[in-house]
Amino acid sequence: MNIHYDSQSGKWYQTSLDTAVTIGGMNEILPRKTKKEADFSFDLTTKNGKVGPLIGILTARKTDGTISGNSSLFIQLQKKLLAQKGFSFIFTADSVNGIMVNGYAYLPEEQSWKKMTFPYPDLVYNRIPFRKSEKEKNVRTILADLKAKNIPFFNPCFLDKYQVYHLFKNHSVLQNFLPETNLITGDVELRTFLQKHTSVYVKPTQAAKGKGIFRLRLENESEISFEGLLERKQYQSFAAFWQEQGSNLTEKPYLVQEEISPSRYKGKRFDFRILAHADLNDYRVTGIGIRQSQDQELTTHIPNGGRLLPYHLFQTAELDQFIQLVVSHVGRTLTTELGYFGEFSIDAGISKEGKYYLFEVNAKPMRFDEEEIEELRVTRLCRLFFQLTGFENKRRKRLG
Known part of the structure; x- marks a missing residue:
């Protein structure tokens, strides 16, 4: 079913059916007009008196106010969804106003992003790229609001x-299948763990892509080697190591993990x-x-x-x-x-x-360098969007 968007009024409507249809996670009535007066039109799936699915991709702003996130993934998702009669847009937690959401939709024909106003989506895909952003009050508020409204969303949070x-x-x-791991709360735990395993990895509990990781090796009864991504050092004793590095390991959470050969x-x-x-x-x-x-x-x-x-x-x-x-x-x-x-x-x-x-x-998996994996990723995500919103049909179940 074709739905239309009028940029001047910021409203969505349809011209096809005399009967009422709804749209979005709050099942808003999609108004009917007798003639098309819209800037943009999109063909969405109609099922049980509802059009969709309307997918909201939640992201965050950079410090300069611009929107961040994996734009190449967002564009590919929009293209795949449009081909399957679905629709997506990106938004931030500070852009929700009442029951409406101000966001951006990628328009393949124009190869550009268009600012639009949307109803609450049928589903939210959480792609907030920063741990700090996810802890902000407005993000926690919007996630709680989605839960209260029974609007499905994933993934709920970064992992520790x-x-x-x-x-x-x-x-x-x-x-x-787990290497032995412990939380560093002080020098005693780390020293005991190192003496047990002789070679260990130390990692921040809340980091990705190898940031902050280093390796410690007990070379003899006292001497310790330190290897980070950018530097290597030798310490004559654990006490010397802790005196120099200990404050870093207690300012924020770190874990220690046995090295697996x-x-x-x-x-x-x-x-x-x-x-x-x-x-x-x-x-x-x-x-x-x-x-x-x-x-x-x-x-x-x-x-x-x-x-x-x-x-x-x-x-x-x-x-x-x-x-x-x-x-x-x-x-x-x-x-x-x-x-x-x-x-x-x-x-x-x-x-x-x-x-x-x-x-x-x-x-929050980053982009895979293997193009075939990224292509299948988009297919699987779109299939999941249709499943979770109730718009999947028998033909689509056989895809992906």
Whole structure:
């Protein structure tokens, strides 16, 4: 069904049906006009007296006031949704006014973003890119408002690494794949943990892409080596290390994790980046990328010098089974404990002994460099949008 938008009045309407139809998460009546007087028209799905789905993508503003976020993903989602008779727009928490939302929609024909006024969406996809922004009062208010209005949204929040470890360590399946991890609350815990494992990683509990990570190694009874992304140091004792670095480790939460001796390919460590999406009552693997370290071994992230390898170099039936197993259990556990997760990524690896490990889970996956994974990501997200809003039909269920 074609719906129309009048830029001058900021109103949506339809010209097709004499009977009333609704739009958006609050089921607002879509007014009817006898003739088209709109600037823009879009063909949406009609089901049970409602048109949609109308998808709101929640993001945030930069310090200069401009809107931030993964614009390439937002554009591809809009193109796919329009092809499937859906519609999306981006908005920020400070742009909600009463029952209306001021946002921006990408118009493929014009290859530009258009500022528009929208009803409350049928679903909100949380893509706020900054942890600080997600903690702001207006964001917490809008998320609480969506919950009160029974408007579905995902993902509910960024993840804290230690919180996730705590959830998984008591899980009957996931506990088998976790490296031992502890929260740093003082020098005693870190020293004891280092003495036990001799080589450990230290990470901020709320960071991504390898930011703030470093490795400590106990070289002998007292001497310690420190390796960060940009520097390496030797300390004659743990006390010397703590005197210099301890304040950083107590100002904000850090965890310490045993180093797993990794499996190697052509002499370099590698690990897996796994993208997953919800599908009905379970979770499916969307794509698997391999990242291999090059100049340093702290992290395999591409911005830190890692490189891509194709999954088929390592693929086995056993590895496929492990990945699907952890994807299913991770997704269901996060949703049960923290709120609905429609999308997440996992960092996993294999030790030199052949044991599988689950290292991290990310609630706001960044763009994958593999184009085929990004294409399937858009397909899976759009399918999920239709599922959660009740607009999915039998034909669409067979897609993706």
